[in-house]
Amino acid sequence: MPEPTSAPLVVPTAAGLYCPAGDFHVDPWRPVERAVITHGHSDHARLGHARYWAARPGLGILRKRLGDVDVVPVEYGEPLAFGRARVSFHPAGHVLGSAQIRIEADRATWVISGDYKREPDPTCAPFEVVACDTFVSEATFALPIYRWRPTAEVVDEIREWWLANRRAGVASVLGCYALGKAQRVLAELLRVTDEPVYVHGAVATLTDVYREAGVAMVPTLPVSAARKDYAGELIVAPPGADATPWMRRFGKASTGFCSGWMRVRGNRRRRGYDRGFVLSDHADWPSLLRTIRETRARRALLTHGHSDVLVRYLREQGVEAGALETAFAGEDGGTDTPATAGGPPLGAVGAPTDANAPAVPERAREA
Amino acid sequence: MRAFAALYDALDTTTSTNARVQALVAYFRAAPPADAAWAVWFLSGRRLKRFIGPALLRRWLVEIGGEPEWLVEEAYASVGDLAETIALLLDRRDDGADQDDVALTEWVEHRLLPLRGLPPEVQREQVLAWWHRLPWRECFLLNKLLTGELRVGVSQTLVARALAEVANLPRPAIEHRLMGDWSPSPEFYARLVDPEQRAEHDGSRPYPFFLASPLEHPPEQLGDVRDWQAEWKWDGIRAQLVKRGGQVYLWSRGEELVTERFPELAAAAARLPDGLALDGEVLAWHADEGVLPFGVLQTRIGRTKLSKKLLESAPVRFLAYDLLEQDGRDLRSLAIAERRARLDSLRPALPLPLIVGDLVAADSWTELARLREGSRERRVEGLMLKAKSSVYGTGRTRGAWWKWKIEPFTFDGVLVYAQPGHGRRSSLYTDYTFAVWRGTGLVPVAKAYSGLTDAEILEVDRWIRRHTVERFGPVRSVEPVQVFELAFEGINRSTRHKSGIALRFPRIARWRHDKPASEADTLANLEALIGDGTPS
Numbered sequence: 001m002p003e004p005t006s007a008p009l010v011v012p013t014a015a016g017l018y019c020p021a022g023d024f025h026v027d028p029w030r031p032v033e034r035a036v037i038t039h040g041h042s043d044h045a046r047l048g049h050a051r052y053w054a055a056r057p058g059l060g061i062l063r064k065r066l067g068d069v070d071v072v073p074v075e076y077g078e079p080l081a082f083g084r085a086r087v088s089f090h091p092a093g094h095v096l097g098s099a100q101i102r103i104e105a106d107r108a109t110w111v112i113s114g115d116y117k118r119e120p121d122p123t124c125a126p127f128e129v130v131a132c133d134t135f136v137s138e139a140t141f142a143l144p145i146y147r148w149r150p151t152a153e154v155v156d157e158i159r160e161w162w163l164a165n166r167r168a169g170v171a172s173v174l175g176c177y178a179l180g181k182a183q184r185v186l187a188e189l190l191r192v193t194d195e196p197v198y199v200h201g202a203v204a205t206l207t208d209v210y211r212e213a214g215v216a217m218v219p220t221l222p223v224s225a226a227r228k229d230y231a232g233e234l235i236v237a238p239p240g241a242d243a244t245p246w247m248r249r250f251g252k253a254s255t256g257f258c259s260g261w262m263r264v265r266g267n268r269r270r271r272g273y274d275r276g277f278v279l280s281d282h283a284d285w286p287s288l289l290r291t292i293r294e295t296r297a298r299r300a301l302l303t304h305g306h307s308d309v310l311v312r313y314l315r316e317q318g319v320e321a322g323a324l325e326t327a328f329a330g331e332d333g334g335t336d337t338p339a340t341a342g343g344p345p346l347g348a349v350g351a352p353t354d355a356n357a358p359a360v361p362e363r364a365r366e367a
Numbered sequence: 368m369r370a371f372a373a374l375y376d377a378l379d380t381t382t383s384t385n386a387r388v389q390a391l392v393a394y395f396r397a398a399p400p401a402d403a404a405w406a407v408w409f410l411s412g413r414r415l416k417r418f419i420g421p422a423l424l425r426r427w428l429v430e431i432g433g434e435p436e437w438l439v440e441e442a443y444a445s446v447g448d449l450a451e452t453i454a455l456l457l458d459r460r461d462d463g464a465d466q467d468d469v470a471l472t473e474w475v476e477h478r479l480l481p482l483r484g485l486p487p488e489v490q491r492e493q494v495l496a497w498w499h500r501l502p503w504r505e506c507f508l509l510n511k512l513l514t515g516e517l518r519v520g521v522s523q524t525l526v527a528r529a530l531a532e533v534a535n536l537p538r539p540a541i542e543h544r545l546m547g548d549w550s551p552s553p554e555f556y557a558r559l560v561d562p563e564q565r566a567e568h569d570g571s572r573p574y575p576f577f578l579a580s581p582l583e584h585p586p587e588q589l590g591d592v593r594d595w596q597a598e599w600k601w602d603g604i605r606a607q608l609v610k611r612g613g614q615v616y617l618w619s620r621g622e623e624l625v626t627e628r629f630p631e632l633a634a635a636a637a638r639l640p641d642g643l644a645l646d647g648e649v650l651a652w653h654a655d656e657g658v659l660p661f662g663v664l665q666t667r668i669g670r671t672k673l674s675k676k677l678l679e680s681a682p683v684r685f686l687a688y689d690l691l692e693q694d695g696r697d698l699r700s701l702a703i704a705e706r707r708a709r710l711d712s713l714r715p716a717l718p719l720p721l722i723v724g725d726l727v728a729a730d731s732w733t734e735l736a737r738l739r740e741g742s743r744e745r746r747v748e749g750l751m752l753k754a755k756s757s758v759y760g761t762g763r764t765r766g767a768w769w770k771w772k773i774e775p776f777t778f779d780g781v782l783v784y785a786q787p788g789h790g791r792r793s794s795l796y797t798d799y800t801f802a803v804w805r806g807t808g809l810v811p812v813a814k815a816y817s818g819l820t821d822a823e824i825l826e827v828d829r830w831i832r833r834h835t836v837e838r839f840g841p842v843r844s845v846e847p848v849q850v851f852e853l854a855f856e857g858i859n860r861s862t863r864h865k866s867g868i869a870l871r872f873p874r875i876a877r878w879r880h881d882k883p884a885s886e887a888d889t890l891a892n893l894e895a896l897i898g899d900g901t902p903s
Binding site for chain 2: 143144145147168252254263264265266267269270272274275276306309312313316
């Protein structure tokens with residue numbers, strides 16, 4: 001393994017994570033010259049940069065969300081040169097086109113995970129373990145209470161809930177982040193049904209992008225004013241839509257929400273959902289530990305969520321670890337509160353203006 | 368326990384009243400009577416005393432879990448519920464669903480109850496074995512049972528509605544059968560859902576309490592003042608005094624038998640005729656001074672031993688304001704005016720310390736409002752308004768009984784500490800401590816949990832996280848900047864509080880964005896209220 005140098009390859013700055021050796025930023029939150037983007041969620045891909053680099057499968061999403069910006073599409077594994085840094089993109093398994101960023105310079109190798117998960121997901125390429133010296137990992141769900149069950153079980157639960165609601169003559173409104181989670185659910189539902197699912201407009205546009213990318217999903221229909229009776233149907237909507245007048249058209253409805261946060265009963269009850277389905281696009285506690293181990297990194301730097309917990313745990317296990325300040329999590333207090341994740345991140349300037357923003361602001365953190 | 372766990376889940380995961388009643392009905396129809404009896408026990412808010420303390424459970428978890436203690440604590444702080452934290456941390460097996468189901472009755476009667484009195488190492492062995500085998504939902508319920516905290520979020524009315532549907536009886540019949548002292552046996556359950564309405568055998572059983580709603584509109588909207596019976600609203604313990612078969616039973620509104628806490632009331636009631644039920648209020652009452660503050664009554668609550676000294680320093684009376692049963696006849700379907708006439712004719716027969724409350728006479732709402740202004744001097748909370756034609760209902764049926772309380776005291780306090788709430792508020796800072804000025808320093812005077820909207824709670828939570836000064840375990844001290852108006856019902860001197868005062872029922876009235884901390888109240892402002900409606 002090469003000797004790590006004292007100069008870090010990535011440093012936190014007011015604009016975001018910055019690589020001095022290559023003079024570029026990763027997922028910056030202030031306008032910069034060169035923005036290397038891990039994925040299309042709005043807290044990672046923002047407007048205002050001069051030029052973007054992003055994994056090719058995620059190009060459609062970026063275009064849909066940011067419009068006609070200057071994007072350089074990059075193949076997974078394709079070597080790029082930025083200054084004296086060699087840079088490549090590797091699948092992160094988070095959403096379509098999500099990438100980890102590998103940076104090699106000054107005889108050191110860093111990998112920035114972006115958001116990732118290890119569970120199989122029919123909508124995107126699986127996470128690739130990339131060996132490195134320093135692994136910059138997300139830590140959104142870094143508590144041992146967060147363990148995901150097999151996706152098939154969760155999909156069965158969703159289907160059972162839907163059918164029970166149909167028997168009761170009510171609609172099922174399922175909250176899913178409009179980018180990623182919604183399409184993953186629509187794709188996973190193919191395991192159990194080929195019935196059409198109704199989707200909110202914010203979900204529909206991104207679902208079209210996924211279809212164009214060749215992702216197989218159950219048929220989707222737009223929720224339109226014309227149709228009167230949704231009893232027995234499943235409707236996929238962005239989180240929070242259930243608190244808007246948009247909901248009225250469904251009459252009586254049971255509400256559900258798909259998220260890793262739903263693992264904790266209090267989170268579901270506080271948000272007022274009838275049902276919580278524990279389905280996350282982030283790594284759970286065992287996956288975080290496993291991934292850090294598999295990268296054989298000498299050092300782990302953690303961002304988001306419960307980074308302080310994971311730092312302490314890793315150090316006690318004899319792994320060098322530290323926290324890296326970022327604005328991705330939006331939460332500044334230290335403990336997890338999904339409720340506060342929607343707030344403006346510290347250090348962020350202005351709100352990202354997103355031409356295709358859902359009717360309801362998308363939660364920044366979880367997808 | 369699997370079916371009960373599924374019921375718990377069903378109740379927990381729908382907000383639809385109908386769906387909840389149907390889940391209850393389905394459970395009761397399918398459950399063996401012994402299990403159903405225990406289910407009714409838990410669903411009606413009854414609990415088994417804690418078997419094992421939370422500290423011990425946490426220690427065992429650390430010992431077997433392989434997670435360091437601090438990490439378990441972090442997890443607990445994030446979840447906010449120990450039973451759930453343990454279940455989540457233990458949930459690493461694929462599933463325990465292939466395990467044999469053990470009936471709820473078996474769990475309670477043959478596993479949990481025998482735990483009492485066992486040496487800790489044997490308890491430990493038992494609990495660890497259960498933890499190891501149970502699927503996580505049942506593990507969660509087991510932990511709730513072990514810590515004596517099993518609460519099911521369902522109202523008594525819904526449970527009674529479901530049982531009424533199962534038994535094909537009117538709901539009040541079920542409600543009455545659920546009152547009083549009963550043990551969760553299959554025989555009890557059989558009687559509970561017995562479709563025959565025969566004479567009730569249990570002589571101790573009180574009637575379901577009829578409750579008043581707060582009056583939130585001008586009393587003139589109630590129509591003619593002459594159609595209403597007005598009484599003072601006393602600040603004591605609502606209670607029902609029952610005398611049947613030579614026995615006296617004093618029931619608190621929480622359906623707790625409190626006869627033994629008030630021996631002087633029991634002794635007096637023993638001289639009453641049989642077949643009698645009075646509805647009223649237990650009050651701390653001095654022969655010369657009249658009613659005493661609730662704080663005095665509180666010294667009688669929760670004491671298992673009543674010393675002579677205590678009986679003298681906190682004398683009580685039972686003030687009756689309604690007659691529910693006379694000569695063994697249920698009078699609830701009579702109009703209150705009629706019941707009142709009978710109660711008044713009982714007056715001469717009532718030995719002290721049993722008394723009958725007086726009516727408040729007024730010819731107009733204006734006059735009544737003026738009388739109400741004098742509530743604090745009389746040490747009452749305001750007025751009760753009861754429709755003269757109304758019968759004695761069950762629960763809180765709006766329209767017949769109103770409580771017309773006086774405005775609470777208020778003060779402006781500075782937010783100084785916060786800690787996370789419990790249950791659905793477990794990941795938010797919702798429990799606050801407020802302080803007032805004493806000289807140049809702030810001294811905490813009140814803790815308050817309620818009064819903000821959900822949106823405000825989120826905003827305060829966010830603010831707290833950004834303005835934390837120090838952390839002490841789950842508690843954060845915050846910059847003394849935010850001012851809140853707090854309402855409270857009374858104030859007393861207290862040696863147990865650093866401030867020297869104790870407030871009764873403090874809650875947040877509103878967030879005073881407009882006020883700087885320097886303009887919050889002083890301790891002297893609050894002390895000045897002592898004696899106002901409170902004897903010193």
